[in-house]
Amino acid sequence: MDLDLPPTQEILLHTLKRASSQDAEILKPAEAQLREWEIQPGFYTALFNIISIHHLDVNVRFIAVVYLKNGIDRYWRWNAENAISANEKNYIKQGLISSFDEPLNQIATQRAVLVSKIARIDCPREWSELLPSLLQAVLNTQSLVQHRAILTLYYVVKAISSKRLSGDRRIFQDFTVNVFNFILDLWNTFSDLFTSNIFQNGEVEVGISNLEKALLTLKILRKLAVFGFYKPHENQHCMNFLKMIFEKAKVTLECRKQLRGKGLYILELCEKYISHLTKVLISLLDIHPISFIHLIQQSLEFTMYYLFTNEGSQFLYERFTIHCFNIIKGIVLCDEYKPSRVSQSNKMPDALRASDIKLSFFQPAILTEICKRLVTHYFVLTQDELDTWDADPESFANDEIGDSWKYSLRPSMETVFVTIFHEFRGVLAPVLVDLIRESSGLVPPEDMQGILKKDAVYNAVSLAAFDLYEEVDFNQWFANTLLEELKIKHNNYRILRRRVSALIGRWTGIKLSSDLRPALYQCVIHLLQTDEDMAVRLAASSTLKLAIDDFEFNAEQFKDFLEPAFSLLFQLLKEVTECETKMHVLCVMSMMVQRVGYTIRPHSSALVKYLPLLWKESEEHNMLGCAIVCTLVHLVKALGEVVPELMPFLVPIIHLGTDTKQMPIVYLLEDSLELWLAVLENSPSMTNEMIQLYDNMPNLLDYSTETVNLCMSVSIAHVLLAPELVLKSHGLRIMTICDTIASDLKNEEIMMLLRLVDIYIRVCPGLGTETVYPILPRLFQGIYKQEKYPMVMSMYLTIFSRVLLSSHTIFSQVLNNLASLYNETVETTMGKIMDVWLFRMPIASQTEQRKIMGLALSYILTTQSRPVLERFGKIMIQILETLNDITKTDETGVSSDSLVLSEGRSPSYFHDEGDSYETDHVQRKKQLILIDPVHTIVLKDYFQSQILVLKNQLGPSQYEQLIGLMDSDTMSQLKEYVSF
Template identity: 55%
Template sequence: MELNAAGTLVLETLQQAASQDVGVLKPAEQRLKQWETEPGFYSVLLNIVSNHAIDVNVRWLAVLYFKNGIDRFWRKAAPNAISEAEKIPLRQGLASCFTEPVNQIATQIAVLISKIARVEWPRDWPELIPVILEAVKSNNPLVQHRAILTLHHVVKTLSSKRLVGDRKLFQELTAGVFEFVLSVWSSHLQAFLSQMSEETPTMAESLEKALLTLRILRKLVVYGYRNPHESQEVRLFLSMVFDRAKTMLECRKSLLSRDKTALAEVCEKFVIHLTKILLDVLEHHPLSFVEYIHMSLEFAGYYVFTPTGEGLLFERFIVQCLNLVKAILLCVEYKPGKVVEDKKEPEVLRAHELKMSFFTEVTLTEFCRKLVTHYFLLTKADLEQWDSDPEGFAIDEGGESWKYSLRPCTETVFVTLFHEFRATLSPVLLSMVQSSHSLVPPDDLTAILRKDAVYNAVGLAAFDFYDEVNFDQWFSTTLTQELRVKEGNYRVIRRRVTWLIGQWTGVKLSQELRPALYAAMLPLLGRGEDMAVRLTASSTLKLAIDDFEFNTDQFLPFLETAFSLLFALLQEAQECDTKMHVLYVLSFIIERVGFSIRPFANSLVQYLPQLWQQSAEHNMLRCAIVSTMVHLVKAFGMVTETLYPFLVPMVALSTDLSQPAHVYLMEDGLELWLAVLENSSQVTPELLQLFRNMPHLLEHCTDNIRTCFYIIQANILLAPDLFLKTYGEPIIMHCDDMLSDMRSEGVVLTMRLVETYLRAAPSLATDVVKPILPRVFLAVYKGEEYPMVMSMYLSVMSRVLLNSLQAFSQVVQKVANLVGERQEVVLDKILDVWLDKMALVTQLERRKLLGLALASLLTAQSSAVLERFCGIVLCVTEALNDMMKIDEEGSLYDSLMFSNNHLSSGSEDDVDYETEHDHRRKLLSATDPVYTTVLRDYFQRQVAELQSQVGPVQFEQLIQTIDVETLQQARAFIVM
């Protein structure tokens, strides 16, 4: 590409790519994509970005393509990497891009430079930092601003590198630039403060530069020092943070009074960033923060808990201050005994003393009362949200909302304070409860809100306030009485009392009062009740049922009403999150009460298809529906034909890897598929067609491989011949491919699946599983597997042998071909390993299986078998010793016979209810040689047949090969 011609061509193409016409835009994007790997393309882009006469949209597009190219092609090892010859002028050009007039483009250029710096500084681009610092000193305000912006992004990127060598380089950089950056910050901040009184036009520019520089200082302090407190400049900077925060809060207040909202918002960002510096140093360098503990607590207490700071506050600042208090309280390094290293112990003790000296009884009392009586009060905005969006108001914020939202933040700080200083704060909270004990007038909103706040505190402190309250008595008298008041603003109290009961249910509510709790919740779920109260009641009901002491019999009298009311609530809810919440409660009830839900669940089953259709855009709601259906199917015990039209498409969508929704639905979808199969009485074409999804699942969903194997096993037991003929061989081929990359646990699962094949359809399955058998026999031949894996390999080999001696011989021959040995040699080695490893097989059923297979070999007319006659007799006899028991009449019997009801479950996923699948497993056991053949009798017949084959003389010679002890034990069971 000639540069001039190329520049014109690329410019024209970028102009087309910025077009609103799709017919013009798409071809242009394709051409640009083709040029990404062309030499000189990024030089052209840089020329276009640097030409301020070109349209802003075109330059914006050019810088984005440039930035994306850096990600993909800048590293030397990248395919189609940008050449070193082209990189040199690119770096030089970028290092002089400090005059960009458009802020958005300037930001992208700064990010672009930082991406290159991450790869090339300092080895290939050592001049970058000096060039930026020189530009920061420029008298040109624009150049200076762009240089600070670039330095910010470069420092931010370099600070994120975590390798030891990179961290050391960043520490060296910090040592060289920190003092200079600190002076730049101080000068710009001072300039802004001077301009505040005169309201000069450059005021905003100075503040922006001061904020950018502050961001740089934050990264330098947190990531540029191993021990920040050892630097005098850092100590000076951190001590300035508190005073600067106070100054900027006053500036914000002044700017708001002058209607300069935009500047006031920048001041807010500035203050928040100052608090972030304190929080970051505390988190990453707690021992360097020790000398600032008392200052930080005084700072937070002054603004958040005293009237002095009220006029200066804004919500995000309050949250940051409270988070700072909480972080100091919870810091492990500030708790004696938590840190073992002796050299740190003095600092730990000092930190603890500083913390405790601040939290005096008076301070704690003030903090507690201010939190409860001021910050816990519902505001006018809260009540307006309640009226306009009761569902959004009722659903609690979760996760880490305490980091950003005021109410969750105040609540977590209260819980932390109360837990740390329970002895001091318990009397304070108890006095507040006592003062709020009596009923308040329904029309006194102020008193209602105060009581709501106190009850909130009691609920939050439940686990630490345990011994101070007789909750049974409180519940039986005041609380239940307050739930019955419907007038005025009492919805606030009803909601809070309902929530409070839920918080204390698992802490201190007697078992005898659970029916009273259920009875109290049901009216609150009804249609006439406030939506927020109904949703809170549903949560409390779930907490009561989720309790360790939950008694199903106590709940059954309330089940029908509770289920009907919750179902009505589910139908009336409008928001996706609310429907998910109610559906989760319903699902949980179904899971806990099991079969008892059957008479009441039809309405839900009829409604869920409609909800499924409506939730096409809400994958998390669909996830909740699938989960609910899992519990419903298990509760019903048998899937009726009317459910298939709904269930089968749901499972198909959830387990189809070509559908985007599978990311959300896969796990529950597989559980539902398994539940449907286990509770189906017969196979249907629709159920069989579902299996078309399985091959892709086996290839790509290793996290769910166990459930996939259970599904395959359930299909096999449901329709052995049909399934094996349709899907048997492809599944075995997939399993064979996967075995090479599987760990031992996966190998065991796979072998159990192969064994299920061989048990369910012996005549058909032996041919179906042949592709995987050479791998199994070869593993036994080598004899190097873990005991559990070897046990499964020997079990599969035994099944094949019992099903077909011919098939067994064919596989041995195949292995012989693979290893280049004669068949007799391979059989010798397999039998040696078998006899040696059989002692490692511990499960009784498998020992018998191996014993039966060994006994079957006695009549195979093989010299290899006869040479090991002693070993075979020993192994079979040991198996007989393990399973033969003596009955009441003194006779020996086989303890594993089906008639003796000594069956194993035969499944890896134990269930606590009888399913169709369980019934099929029992039927399978009724035809299994392990449970239908008496090993002693079979062994006797085989020995007799062997004697007939070889004649008395040779048989006597075989007997002579058996040692005396083994022969004595064998003759205790059979005649030899």
């Protein structure tokens, strides 16, 4: 290749060099220039040429690769805006497969990724020569070329195998059939060359080269076997490969023992290779469980040998051990192998076969050995774990809490224990009970091995708690043994104090008498003391969380322990340094605040002062920020007020979490909305800061439909807090956006939106009706089109009625617009709406809704509307039914409107949420009742007055004619309420 770059390429090379600078003043202009060139013809050709010049600075070439990858993602597809031209694409594709001699691994890997990205789009239709070229290059005798070709083939296969459309899958399956044997032979060759090289003490570099190729071909075979066959067990070559895995793993494990002293890289590569062999089995079990039936027996024998025999365990290392545990767990848990499927064995013979293999393997002797070895060997804390505990107790505790069973050793073996114990409880429960009995006596503090063994047994009892419910008298064990062990303060006994604490927490919600809960709380407080070991204190905090989060938790019973527990947790929160640990402790405190409610008030001042400091620490830790916001929600609710010290802290947090222009919204939005709502509900009045905060709401409503309900609740709380101010400052814009997003909302969200509209009108009938004008056409159309969802229709009719009562002018405007939309007369439109109204009014389940509709029907009688008078009889029926629903007769025979506030009744009579403490928000909702027509106007009296007005409007003759439209039964019932 000509190394003299053309001028444009020289400029590009210079810009890439600047883009690799660590100086932001040099870097940012270069990045901006590269972004400008992204859509220029020839840009990606120039990048590819620079990547291909081996002597250039590696950082420059790497940046060129990154920009080329980004370009493929954005502009490679033919229908993309500013798509790369066909000529340029062909040049790049041809260049990528014409040379496989890249000397640097990191650039070679990126080139392979480039090929795979293009292949996923173009192969095979637009790049038919790719796969033949790769297979040809794989046969090259030059080791480097062969390695790069195999590397590229792996990434291509990985990319194509991930396509899920049926046509793409068929193409991949056809490809698999054609190349599987070829790749299998390569893998066999490279793996055999590696093992013979090691056993013959050959050159390490040769061994590394063969092992790298063996690993790459194994990765290819895994993709082909798992995704390239519809039913892998029906392909003989695939099954041969799968059955070879066990012997290959055995041989390679032997090789691994020979690699000590030959360098860390080859040892790690060998471990990665062995792990990938087991990963093939895990993938097949996960995706093709029926095909895996042919491997169940071998897999169980294989894993049993290495995990549970002295001969096999000498070959173990962590990743291999985890994979072996995961294979066992997958086999035991697989739904296709469950005994429940055996009942359908006529239809599912595979399930019967798999179940038989499992049951024949897991004989009582084997199960007993597995259980005992897990408990007495694997569960025992290792010296490395104890060293970690001493050096960094927080990391030790977090490791215990967090890692997934798929990737971490202790969780993997614990989940296998739980899985097997649950599946074979009848066999294993007596085994574990015997282990409990053997370790029942107090262990001398100096006997570290005895302590570790007991710790392991207690761990097993904790994990199997649900399956040991009938086997263990936990109350007696707790009172007679566990409490005594917690009192021993020797340093070695911290191991048991921590484990006993966790054990108690686990059993609290399963089988702990309520009478023993005070003793439990006393234990936890004892373990939370500042002179106790940090890991023990953290375990005690977890136990306390489980205890107070339990269904049977009694806040009154906990009252005497609240102050010391909360104070000690707060002290722990200040002492821990890890973000994850702080989040855990804060979560416990938050749970406590939530469960004890307002009784936390006397003990919360220190936490209130500390949270702002903790918030500053959380700037780089989003999940800790979420935990802080969640704690603030519970704290504000529990305090029942926003204390002055908190307000300057709360508003900026809410603003940050609800500002659509700020990145933290991704993590904080929902919790911040909850906090916002809690602050509003517990504030006596509106402040300038809170009304300014509401500036975020319009964008929030348009940001995501997932938080619409919370946004509506916040909006309702705002308008109740300062009705006129909110309506005038934000109301119109909010309603306009609500109308825009309404078509994307589900019924539940529509209901919340309609409640907001309803509140707008109720708080200020005149101004509110004007404010909701943008959304009224949608509501009127909902009635016109006969909305099918009953609750939504009921709200439509409720709001329709309130608009009619609040502003006949606005009602008429919306009706006129609707008539114009459907090219009808206003009377025709009104008639259709009246028909729907009268037909659907009975579906309203709430008497308040039916009464407001009854008031609106009474009002509309005197509007001299022909569609109304034509339906006079039907209107009378609906008003009569409403009167029947709301009229109550007392003991003295006096009738009254049951929804009207009368002497001796407070708003609480109609709005009782049953809370022991009423928030300001609840009180404001009750105050609405004082001005609501439903609760201030007697329907019977108003209806009577409207009848008299109608009579005067029509005159005696026309009035009598109208009354004659009613049937006699309706007439006689109405006369019990009004006179005609």
